[in-house]
Amino acid sequence: MFLELTTGGVTGRAVLTDATAEPVSRLLAVLPLINAALVPSCWSGPACEIDLSGTGFELGEPGGLPLGCSLYTGMLMLRRDRKVLEISYGPAESRSATGVQYGFAIGRFDDDSRGLLATLATSHDVGELHGSLRAVDR
Amino acid sequence: MRREIRIRLGDVCCLAVLHDDAPTLSALLWDALPVTGELRHLRWGGEAGYVLSGAVKNESPPDERRVSMYGRGQILLRAEHGEIAIGYGQGQARDGISRGSEACHVASVVTNVDAFLDRVARTRRTGKAPVEITRAEGE
Numbered sequence: 327m328f329l330e331l332t333t334g335g336v337t338g339r340a341v342l343t344d345a346t347a348e349p350v351s352r353l354l355a356v357l358p359l360i361n362a363a364l365v366p367s368c369w370s371g372p373a374c375e376i377d378l379s380g381t382g383f384e385l386g387e388p389g390g391l392p393l394g395c396s397l398y399t400g401m402l403m404l405r406r407d408r409k410v411l412e413i414s415y416g417p418a419e420s421r422s423a424t425g426v427q428y429g430f431a432i433g434r435f436d437d438d439s440r441g442l443l444a445t446l447a448t449s450h451d452v453g454e455l456h457g458s459l460r461a462v463d464r
Numbered sequence: 465m466r467r468e469i470r471i472r473l474g475d476v477c478c479l480a481v482l483h484d485d486a487p488t489l490s491a492l493l494w495d496a497l498p499v500t501g502e503l504r505h506l507r508w509g510g511e512a513g514y515v516l517s518g519a520v521k522n523e524s525p526p527d528e529r530r531v532s533m534y535g536r537g538q539i540l541l542r543a544e545h546g547e548i549a550i551g552y553g554q555g556q557a558r559d560g561i562s563r564g565s566e567a568c569h570v571a572s573v574v575t576n577v578d579a580f581l582d583r584v585a586r587t588r589r590t591g592k593a594p595v596e597i598t599r600a601e602g603e
Contacts, residue, residue, distance in 0.1 A: 366588055371508050371560050405478055416560075423554045450504060453591035 338442025372416030513563030
């Protein structure tokens with residue numbers, strides 16, 4: 327199971343980590359498409375944030391997955407409250423106004439997603455982007 | 465003599481007053497004017513926008529009004545990077561290379577504060593905007 331993100335006509339595919347693949351895919355199977363704004367992060371560095379509030383995305387705490395804050399290029403980090411998804415397009419660190427914040431690294435975009443990450447990087451110049459997120463089998 | 469600068473961001477203007485107790489770095493900014501460029505939102509430092517200018521660069525800036533936290537309405541000069549930042553809320557002197565650092569609180573916005581800072585804040589969602597910083601003399 328993979329997550330596919332499309333913005334600006336460019337699509338990238340993220341491989342889900344084993345611990346989250348099953349609950350995320352089960353959830354997305356009944357929620358096939360999330361349309362959301364990709365807002366540039368102002369604390370975490372080269373990353374965009376998707377506010378999952380109101381999208382129907384309600385994932386329980388991913389069991390067995392350690393908390394982390396490092397966002398290597400192309401990673402998807404679900405914040406601990408599971409209301410915000412951060413996607414890094416460069417080396418970043420999940421942070422807020424009061425310091426480092428921890429979350430669950432639920433997946434990472436594969437090598438064929440460089441075009442998507444380059445599109446996300448344009449958010450530093452153009453501001454928020456709009457995209458869609460969906461689960462795919464392959 | 466009180467030195468004021470005019471900052472135009474897109475179609476919104478404000479006046480800011482330079483702080484005389486940062487004599488070297490306020491003079492560096494004053495002498496560099498006019499500064500023009502594009503203001504972008506910070507990615508690491510929170511609620512502030514920034515513009516880069518080689519004209520305000522100083523590799524070894526003196527300790528004048530040094531702060532690590534940014535406040536609303538503050539104009540902050542990170543001379544080591546040639547960066548002028550404008551705070552509209554909670555912020556910090558940070559970047560992806562040096563992480564925590566410091567800046568000189570070189571000036572403060574004194575007119576049209578809310579409208580101007582709202583415009584700075586909007587750059588996070590609407591993207592970069594043209595900025596022009598000039599001396600406000602005889603106004």
